[in-house]
Amino acid sequence: MKEWFGAKKPRSLWLRFHVQTAGCSLYPQQPWLNIVRTALEALAAVLGGCQSLHTNAFDEPFRVPSEFAAKIALRTQQIIAYETGVADVIDPLAGSYFVEWLTDEMEERAWRYIERIESLGGMLEAVKKGYPQREVEEAAYRFQREVEEGRRFIVGVNIFKEEDVEEVRRVPLLEFNQEEVERRQKERVRKVRSMRDEARWRRALDELRGAAERGDNIMPYVLNAVKAYATIGEIMGVLKDVYGTYVEPPYY
């Protein structure tokens, strides 16, 4: 931050980071095992010093989590925070030969990526060229092949498998009626539209459009539009008008 971007405030030099456990590490087979996977990943995050953490719910390979599953995810964090003691120390693994080596390795490989992205003209250009997308897809494909060819083990998926139709039946999935949700949401939007100050709403969207066209920071204008009860759809509509819509570069 200091050398590259010339940051001066000490606050800007802080490395504060949020960790979310990996959605792609959740499996629908023997779904309860996801609780264990998430706990291990969350512990790793805390050992690594994250300041903010999101733990996934075990039923997320099926759908949006139920309250039951979300609560287990929250309690997982609370067990790590209040029962294990790992949060009492700044860096519990400091000095571990292996972890230090791994950190160096990660750093070196991260630098390789940063240099590659810079050579493509920065992240925006790289995304336009589809570089990071291709890297992610490549990794996902490689991973899938490794699992299918048995070169990588996933408990319950390619080792220690069980016929688990009954087990899946016992997962208390969040029930919702799509049509009912849609009807309710439309009703809410209709209500908001009928009670808001029309002139103020129109002005807020016009000002947002102006800011977007000028290339200004649109955040204050977005906030203003939200306060004037513009819907997300309306705000997005204005921005789409000005900026256009992102189209994924095709690779297949």
Next chain:
Amino acid sequence: MSMELTLSRPTTRRKVKVLVAKIGLDGHDRGAKVIARALRDAGFEVVYTGLRQTVDQVVAAAIQEDVDIIGVNQHEGSHVYIARKLLEKLREYGADDIPVVMGGSIPVVDLDVLKNIGVREVFLPGTPINEIVDKLLRIAEERRSRREV
């Protein structure tokens, strides 16, 4: 008649063309992209719709691209709802001869529901890619031979 039939058969067959579709607000595209990539490697022609398409857009793309199969990937739990809407739209446009297959985070308990609606094949999590490739080839082959008769 039989001679005509022979003549109408091209010597090199057109690649099987699959539309891989993401419908609705579900942004989980890892699986769809792994499948698209695997099908391409297996010699299919793949059209990927990109994220957040509507049912109408998918039907239009399927007709325009003259695909053999529509593959829908869902990960947020609305697979039954989406399947119903999609099959309805296909019927409306007289394109319901295009088989629809689904995959993604579909609980095994919804398998029969989807098949009863008219989804041709459902690939549950854990289905090996090779099995998907084989089944899609068979489905496309069946449809093409039906069209030629």
